[in-house]
Amino acid sequence: xxxxxxxxxxxxxxxxxxxxEPPLYRVLLLNxxxxxxxxxxxxxxxxxxxxxxxxxRIMLNVHxxxxxxxxxxxxxIAETKMTQVNQHARNSGxxxxxxxxxx
Ligand code: TYC
Numbered sequence: 181x182x183x184x185x186x187x188x189x190x191x192x193x194x195x196x197x198x199x200x201e202p203p204l205y206r207v208l209l210l211n212x213x214x215x216x217x218x219x220x221x222x223x224x225x226x227x228x229x230x231x232x233x234x235x236x237r238i239m240l241n242v243h244x245x246x247x248x249x250x251x252x253x254x255x256x257i258a259e260t261k262m263t264q265v266n267q268h269a270r271n272s273g274x275x276x277x278x279x280x281x282x283x
Pocket of ligand 1: 277
């Protein structure tokens with residue numbers, strides 16, 4: 181142990197210094213009656229780096245189920261994507277909303 185009570189990691193094997201995984205958050209898109217489907221598909225492609233087929237599948241899932249999963253990320257990345265979605269929708273005059281929740 182060092183003088184700060186931390187383990188001397190340089191003396192531990194790789195398995196003993198196992199890296200801790202950051203908490204992950206789901207980024208969910210919410211349905212509404214007004215945002216055009218094409219706008220949603222293009223937004224999913226841009227923000228979540230999905231191809232058109234996958235973005236369309238996610239959009240239709242949101243449309244029929246009320247909400248849908250766009251991706252799972254560490255907190256800061258999830259928050260950034262949520263903010264990008266909400267700002268782009270608002271700037272475009274659409275009520276589309278995005279939220280995050282712990283995975
Ligand atoms: N329900 C919308 C429509 O019929 C489409 C839509 C899909 C809106 C997904 C939001 O997150 C959404 N035009």
